Amino acid sequence: MEQFDFNLERVIKIIKDKDCRKAGLQFPEGLKRQAINVAALLEEKTGTKVIISGNPCFGACDVDLTLAGRVDILFHFGHAKIGEYDNVVFIEARSDIDVTPAVKKALEMLKNDRIGLITTVQHVHKLEEVSLFLRENGKESVIGKGDLRTCYPGQVLGCNFSAARIDCDEYLYIGGGIFHPLGVAIATRKRVIAADPYMNRAVEVAPEKFLRKRSGYIAKAMDAEVFGIIVSSKSGQHRMELALRLREMANKHSKKGYIVLMDLVTPEQLLAFKADAYVNTACPRITIDDAERFHVPVLTPQEFEVVMGEKEWGNAGMDEILEEK
């Protein structure tokens, strides 16, 4: 079974060194079951009083600032750092799963010589090993640096494919799920092979079906008169300026746009309002992952520009939150 190394010795050392009386713990959904055990260990080893964040958490863009304001130090587990905070320490999760078997399968599917390597933070420490393996098999690998929102070369986020913007012929993605490699394929318009160490398989990403679905939502939103423009209040998802620009754009085209400020964006919550369609400036993954659960079309900012006639069909691309150097 996959194990994550949280480096709790480091956490204990920080609490002791800083003499923290109150410590906050924040875990993403998949790791929350460990929260009480980690709290028990830290209280026992350091004497600090722990408060656990019970709020949903899906990324480093979602630091529990309320909890951070109530403790001496907040440990945010599972994600690489996004943003600067006085008293928040990001404790990344590093998976010990062996990626080589899936990469071997991917090797047979690679058609070109210059391969861009991309992954998520859980496997970022394995990229060097993958690079060596490719070289032994006659492939050159390229690893992009990414922008300020990412922490490691080759690291991509669901909202940031900057590390994939490099000179290469095609990509090899290492990790689970299809969202990240799909995003890279759409953002770069190049071929992406996804090597999944959990399923021990490799697949070529096929973005056409996805893009057809998105076109369907764009087409449906063409008749909308009233748009809800969603803005997230989460630490790393707040794009109010973009939202205000989209509202101006709606007005210019004789449509109505209303700014809706939310913490967690859910299909249930949008049901409450009487809008014909929404534009989501919060986490880009919500737009995609929950698409079929929304009662009206929910568009990316770029798709909204297509609806307003300000961008050409087929040029919507992926919504990204970039932090350029």
Add this chain to the structure above:
Amino acid sequence: MEQFDFNLERVIKIIKDKDCRKAGLQFPEGLKRQAINVAALLEEKTGTKVIISGNPCFGACDVDLTLAGRVDILFHFGHAKIGEYDNVVFIEARSDIDVTPAVKKALEMLKNDRIGLITTVQHVHKLEEVSLFLRENGKESVIGKGDLRTCYPGQVLGCNFSAARIDCDEYLYIGGGIFHPLGVAIATRKRVIAADPYMNRAVEVAPEKFLRKRSGYIAKAMDAEVFGIIVSSKSGQHRMELALRLREMANKHSKKGYIVLMDLVTPEQLLAFKADAYVNTACPRITIDDAERFHVPVLTPQEFEVVMGEKEWGNAGMDEILEEK
């Protein structure tokens, strides 16, 4: 159909008088469908830029402070004021529904002469009319003042029955739903007749079945070793001191208590943690209304005291958030 009077003329006047450039609107779930229409009207009449709160809202204890921090003024609709804020105006909803037919039915069920009148803020302006009607029919009515958390004589909240702590023989509750009259019956141990103007009927509240169910949860929690102690970060639900006291109590009885700080408390969110049972210091209604949806027992603070042997069975009563004068 029931109409709510929001007194939007007053809202417009406040925006104009204070020359507010940005105004926030917060509606409870049942009124959110009006949000965009109200936003459109206010923007048209005053030129202010509106931001709508998209977060769930179930009471005046739940002011969207994030939104309040981003606007010149926040209008919180539907609830009577709880708490003091620099830039929040509470716009109560007053129902125009006729309560007399249901009160007539209730009259036949009243057994005593001295009747305590209780209601929610939507119908609080009808209490005088009900009082007159009772007097014409040979009944004396008493209306309690309530504590600092309530705004009007006779007004009860789901978490505050202070207005019912008066010298009377039995109670007449006017309003929809069974939660408030049930709470009054349990908190006062007196007979409560509920006159529901929506269903046009009157019923005697029977708390026995409810109390049996709660005893079941108490019994189930007796074997629990690890308790999650839920604290809400919402403006009017934050009871950290109580939570810390309960944690001490758990430790005293060789049990473990871990503080979990949350905004919205949902059964789904508690599923993520490995606790044997929970104590909820957030909104008391959540404990009751969602009881059957929780995967482990979730207790009120008073029920937890029963489990710890610090309170006698049958004395748990209702959990209330009181603000005594």
